[in-house]
């Protein structure tokens with residue numbers, strides 16, 4: 001009974017063959033398919049802003065409004081409480097972008113080839129480690145950056161963007177309705193916490209597949 005369950009579980013958790021086949025069509029053939037995702041930090045405690053929060057500092061100061069309507073922009077990622085520590089890649093992929101903002105420090109994007117298509121993970125307020133420039137291949141859990149020192153405002157911003165790179169992929173917030181040349185929230189961003197929960201590596205537990213595979 002136990003042996004049968006172990007065998008069928010390893011079968012059930014084999015990545016779908018389609019994931020590997022789709023990956024070969026992408027430009028960055030060197031990157032392994034992203035079968036599973038994991039959190040980029042060892043702890044995942046919310047900071048001041050969640051997905052869809054009004055874009056404000058922790059003290060309530062509004063960061064951006066639409067010029068005509070005054071509508072407050074909405075946060076496209078989740079802010080995570082952290083000190084200055086290593087940041088790990090959320091999944092196998094390729095570093096697809098690096099930019100520096102005088103206020104927000106470094107921003108980095110990693111492109112992942114998943115069975116459902118291309119996904120970008122977005123990291124703001126980080127500095128890349130040596131050797132992790134644009135084009136570098138990363139594996140899930142590999143440290144590629146460190147949290148940047150922003151004093152009392154130090155945190156990690158993590159976003160998930162469905163699809164290939166566009167100028168919007170860099171945005172940490174978007175207006176509630178299109179304004180000033182920017183598309184409406186959420187555009188192609190999804191709730192990062194929901195995405196991660198749906199893409200974590202399954203824990204070993206009884207599966208409906210086991211009964212069929214073991215019988």
Ligand SMILES: [Zn+2]
Pocket residue numbers: 049075077078079156157158172
């Ligand atoms: Zn943020």
